[in-house]
Amino acid sequence: MEQRITVKRVATAEKVIAFTFDDGPNAVYTPHMLEIFREVGGKATFYMIGEQIEANRAVAEAVYAEGHEIGNHTYAHPNLTEIAIGEAAEEMRRTDAIIREVTGEAVRTFRAPYLAANDDILALAAEMGCETIGALNTETHDWEQPGVAHILDKSRDHLVPGSILLFHDGYGDRSQSVEAVRTLVRELVADGFRLVTVRELLELGEGR
Numbered sequence: 249m250e251q252r253i254t255v256k257r258v259a260t261a262e263k264v265i266a267f268t269f270d271d272g273p274n275a276v277y278t279p280h281m282l283e284i285f286r287e288v289g290g291k292a293t294f295y296m297i298g299e300q301i302e303a304n305r306a307v308a309e310a311v312y313a314e315g316h317e318i319g320n321h322t323y324a325h326p327n328l329t330e331i332a333i334g335e336a337a338e339e340m341r342r343t344d345a346i347i348r349e350v351t352g353e354a355v356r357t358f359r360a361p362y363l364a365a366n367d368d369i370l371a372l373a374a375e376m377g378c379e380t381i382g383a384l385n386t387e388t389h390d391w392e393q394p395g396v397a398h399i400l401d402k403s404r405d406h407l408v409p410g411s412i413l414l415f416h417d418g419y420g421d422r423s424q425s426v427e428a429v430r431t432l433v434r435e436l437v438a439d440g441f442r443l444v445t446v447r448e449l450l451e452l453g454e455g456r
């Protein structure tokens with residue numbers, strides 16, 4: 249049986265990186281992230297919470313309209329490993345349906361809240377046609393607002409081809425995340441990197 253894993257990086261020689269944003273859509277911070285990527289012609293992936301899509305539907309629509317990927321981040325952001333598997337499935341299915349309403353297409357990638365995924369959750373995601381996605385720069389702790397310099401410092405260790413980077417655009421003041429992402433995006437593009445969605449990154453991958 250194929251072993252299922254959380255994908256944090258894809259093996260590729262191409263200078264491509266996937267930025268991901270969790271916990272939106274958010275009416276204040278998501279548009280800032282969109283502007284940063286619009287400026288450089290890059291794409292990103294937004295792991296959205298179902299109830300936040302319902303609250304900020306127009307923001308989700310703008311994300312999709314600008315060519316970004318929308319991934320599943322559950323309906324109400326529970327730790328899926330601490331609830332019944334049936335409830336976990338419902339959390340994922342409900343948001344899968346909401347995202348399909350926005351995009352009109354299948355959802356291909358999933359990120360577990362708190363990055364908490366066990367074999368059962370990985371199997372559930374796979375049944376729904378989704379890869380489970382992690383990230384390399386989780387020690388930034390950008391959700392705790394540790395300072396822009398800290399977020400930059402902990403992300404710079406991972407600016408290599410095929411990296412998946414995680415930041416937050418919802419649930420709290422995300423101005424530090426916005427500033428750090430603005431700086432990283434400009435640096436990477438100047439250095440010849442292409443900023444792609446996770447879906448695109450997976451397609452470019454040469455195996456993991």
Ligand SMILES: [Zn+2]
Nearest residue numbers: 270271361362
């Ligand atoms: Zn989250």
